[in-house]
Amino acid sequence: QKEVEQDPGPLSVPEGAIVSLNCTYSNSAFQYFMWYRQYSRKGPELLMYTYSSGNKEDGRFTAQVDKSSKYISLFIRDSQPSDSATYLCAAAGFQKLVFGTGTRLLVSP
Amino acid sequence: NAGVTQTPKFRILKIGQSMTLQCTQDMNHNYMYWYRQDPGMGLKLIYYSVGAGITDKGEVPNGYNVSRSTTEDFPLRLELAAPSQTSVYFCASSARASGGTWVSSTDTQYFGPGTRLTVL
Numbered sequence: 001q002k003e004v005e006q007d008p009g010p011l012s013v014p015e016g017a018i019v020s021l022n023c024t025y026s027n028s029a030f031q032y033f034m035w036y037r038q039y040s041r042k043g044p045e046l047l048m049y050t051y052s053s054g055n056k057e058d059g060r061f062t063a064q065v066d067k068s069s070k071y072i073s074l075f076i077r078d079s080q081p082s083d084s085a086t087y088l089c090a091a092a093g094f095q096k097l098v099f100g101t102g103t104r105l106l107v108s109p
Numbered sequence: 110n111a112g113v114t115q116t117p118k119f120r121i122l123k124i125g126q127s128m129t130l131q132c133t134q135d136m137n138h139n140y141m142y143w144y145r146q147d148p149g150m151g152l153k154l155i156y157y158s159v160g161a162g163i164t165d166k167g168e169v170p171n172g173y174n175v176s177r178s179t180t181e182d183f184p185l186r187l188e189l190a191a192p193s194q195t196s197v198y199f200c201a202s203s204a205r206a207s208g209g210t211w212v213s214s215t216d217t218q219y220f221g222p223g224t225r226l227t228v229l
Contacts, residue, residue: 004151006151008149041222041223042222042223043113043199043201043220043221043222043223044152044199044220045219045220046217046218046219049217088151088152097154097218099151099152100151101149101150101151102151
């Protein structure tokens with residue numbers, strides 16, 4: 001079993017839709033959770049990070065962690081074509097950082 | 110700041126050849142990392158370094174070597190290239206250790222643009 005699982009997609013939505021991207025993890029030692037965005041043929045860039053359970057909002061993006069169910073989510077409101085990218089979740093703790101495989105998101109105009 | 114730069118962007122190697130992937134960061138970060146990214150497999154840590162002169166193996170180190178003689182540079186060496194090493198390689202750096210007690214955004218890993226390597 002992978003420590004961080006993520007649906008590879010692609011997830012196709014029309015412009016303006018609310019997008020929900022999700023990951024699950026198996027290691028209870030993970031305390032910190034991140035979302036990276038990776039445009040085609042580019043390196044990943046950190047979008048958001050959260051500690052333990054709860055929500056964090058940054059503009060159109062909301063990261064949510066539910067440690068009881070080991071579930072990580074990223075919500076994108078009013079999605080734009082420029083949001084089309086691969087989104088990687090990551091979990092960290094006890095000197096370990098593990099990335100999910102990434103979900104490809106396509107936002108059509 | 111250029112951030113993290115990697116050269117070359119693309120390379121085709123023949124089986125058994127060797128090469129060095131270059132990585133340089135200008136953010137004065139102590140921690141540097143090498144990952145490979147394969148389709149459907151996510152990012153796998155190859156090697157990392159916690160400072161000049163100190164390196165350690167990651168999850169998939171076989172077939173690779175690294176050195177860290179300066180804070181800025183962290184080259185990755187492939188000896189005797191094999192088709193299994195066909196991948197996209199990313200170098201990253203952070204001010205603090207990632208995976209430990211995450212205190213602030215200084216723990217963020219900043220990635221370079223990647224090197225696409227094909228071994229035929």
